[in-house]
Amino acid sequence: MARAERECLATRRPVGDRRHSVVVELTPVGYQLVESTFDQVLTHEAELLTGLDPEQQNPLAELLRVLLQDVQQQLNDHRLAQAGERD
Numbered sequence: 521m522a523r524a525e526r527e528c529l530a531t532r533r534p535v536g537d538r539r540h541s542v543v544v545e546l547t548p549v550g551y552q553l554v555e556s557t558f559d560q561v562l563t564h565e566a567e568l569l570t571g572l573d574p575e576q577q578n579p580l581a582e583l584l585r586v587l588l589q590d591v592q593q594q595l596n597d598h599r600l601a602q603a604g605e606r607d
Contacts (some may be wrong), residue, residue, distance in 0.1 A: 529553060 521544065524530040529550030535541040546554065555581055592598050 524550065 521530065521532060525532065528547055530544055530546050532544045534594040535543055572580065
């Protein structure tokens with residue numbers, strides 16, 4: 521967190537009178553970095569999938585959805601979602 525603050529990527533501020541609680545927020549620069557990195561990851565993933573035809577990609581996508589649901593159940597955390605999807 522200290523590094524992110526030094527590089528002006530994020531800020532933190534205390535929450536009320538709770539000594540050990542802080543709110544962390546991305547700065548506009550930090551937000552842009554996250555967005556561009558995410559775009560690079562999605563582009564790379566798309567490039568990796570070019571070796572599969574659509575008939576191979578569809579079952580893979582379904583299996584990954586099943587895996588995600590299993591992870592959500594194991595962690596009891598349904599906030600996890602696939603890229604581009606919000607819960």
